[in-house]
Structure formats: structure tokens, C-alpha cells
Amino acid sequence: MPELPEVETVRRGLERWVVGKKFSQVRALHPRVLNPHSIAPLEVLEGARVKSVERRGKFLWFLLNRPETLVAHLGMSGQFLIQPIATGEVRHLRASFMLGSWGRSARQMQFIDQRTFGWLAVDQLQDGIPTLVQHIARDPFDQEFNRKAIIAKIASRKTQIKKALLDQSIMSGVGNIYADESLWRAKIHPESYCEELSNAQIGRVIDKARQVMAQALEVGGTSFDDLYINVNGESGYFERSLAVYGQEGEPCPRCGREIRRIIFANRSSHFCPTCQAR
DNA sequence: CAAACTACCTGACTGC
DNA sequence: TGCAGTCAGGTAGTTT
Secondary structure, eight states: OOOHHHHHHHHHHHHHHHTTOBEEEEEEOSTTSBOTTOSSOGGGGTTOBEEEEEEETTEEEEEESSSEEEEEEOTTTEEEEEEESOOOOOTTEEEEEEESSOSTTOEEEEEEESSOOOEEEEEEEETTEEGGGTTSOOOTTSTTOOHHHHHHHHHTOSSBHHHHHHOTTTSOSOOHHHHHHHHHHHTOOTTOBGGGSOHHHHHHHHHHHHHHHHHHHHHHHHSOOSSOOOOSOOSSHHHHHOSSTTOTTSBOTTTOOBOEEEEETTEEEEEOTTTTOO
């Protein structure tokens, strides 16, 4: 599931392959690929040149040599692949962008998404951020991320810490996997109420979230080869470094006690009952 | 306004 | 072998 480290890995891969390229042909291939708020069909981007690829939290957008921007969200299963033009039928291909001019070395950027929770949109920029990303808070890697303000915001919430951590309008980038990992590292139970936690404890969760995502990004960054932009996040990191996510019944790497899984807010939460006592 | 809930989606897996 | 049921989960829209 693409969370911040996976989306940043995709952003870096895209940056390498599409910056400076022109979308010479654009095709939307599935009725739901276009976000309903898109101001135009994707095809209007034919002829646009990519200046940079930006990210906030789990949202990506392409700055173009035009006022409009192309926004992308990978949802649960979205992928971008850079491929040679003449490939056979691609399963779950939702949109394709031909890059540069036709020819033997021509490539295309494909948007592939099995579960169709991902989308693309043509959007306008408002203070440098697309309209569709305005409600998304800064992520912990943002230059202007305000740690103190985030602590205060979380502290005032009348809900449990894990829900606050997943709320993209407080701090963005964290999904279910890194939420569980951050809370384990900070030794805080996912169902702890925000108002019961000290500012130091909330600060610790935020710092651990940044730390675990930075480490995941390091691994993700090494796992893609030339033409393949890895977004499925299953390489390396998942197998080796997860302490609690998907580890129900396995020993806690810190204390050896069995990791537990509970259903909470319609999602699985994994934690160590000893290290993360309530 | 904030919190909680639900729809959206398809492939993999489980149990009978 | 088949089939129904369950699970995975990010976000937006709706309800409380």
C-alpha cells in the first residue's frame, strides 16, 4: 500500500524519467481514472512539457509548462510504470502518456491500478499547491513542517492517537502500516486517547513516524531498476524491517512477547501488549 | 466544526 | 473443485 515512502520512491523515479519530456499523446482508458473534480479530460495535456514532479503526503503532481497541473493519487494499488511503447496488453492499465516523440526509443508513462482507488486529475494551482491537495497537511519531510503546532493539534483531538495519526489534515503521509510501526517505536498503544498523552509522548510518535518513513524510503530507493518504478512497497523493507505490521503471533523484536492484532476503526492494528501497554 | 461511519474496488485467501 | 464469504485499506462524502 503506497504510503509516503512508496509515493516518494515513485516521485523520484518519475522525476528521473519524465522531467523535460512532453506528453505527446494522452489516453484515459478507464471511466473512473479521472477524478470527478478534474477541470478537464486528461487529453487536454497533450503537448504539455513536465517541469517537475511534486509531492505532499501521498499526493503527487506534475508541474507543467502551463498553468494547469496533473495531480495523481495512487490509492491502494496505483502504480506508474515507464515502458517502451510497443508492449502487449497491460492488465489494469488506466491511462497512458506517450513521452516525447515517436521512435524506436520512445517510452510511455503508464498509470496502472488494480483496485481503482487511485485517480488522476487536471487541476489548478493555488499558491503552488493543487486545489485537490489544499486540505492535505504538510508531511514530516516538508521544510515548513511545524512539529510544535502538530503536537498541539493532536493533543486537542477527542479521539485515539492512531486515528489522529492517520488523519491527513493534521499531518500527512502516514498510512496504516507506518502508523502501527511508529506507535510501536514510540511505545504507545494505538487506542490511547490523545488527551491522555503528554506533549513529549505525542512528539515521540511524530519523530518515530518520520524516522520509520525515512528508513523505509532508503530501502525503497534502492529497489527499482532502470525502467521500472517500484510502487508496490513489497520489496525488501516489508519482509525485513517491520516490527509489528502483519506480525500477529510473532515475537516482539524488543521484548519477545507475542504481537497482537485488533480491529479498530475498521482496520487492523498491530501492537505489542507489553511495550505498548495502555 | 469534529468525529464517526460508509462506499468505493478487485484479487487473494479461507472454509465448507 | 467450486463457491460464498472475508479481508486488505486511502479518501471523500455523508451523517451524527
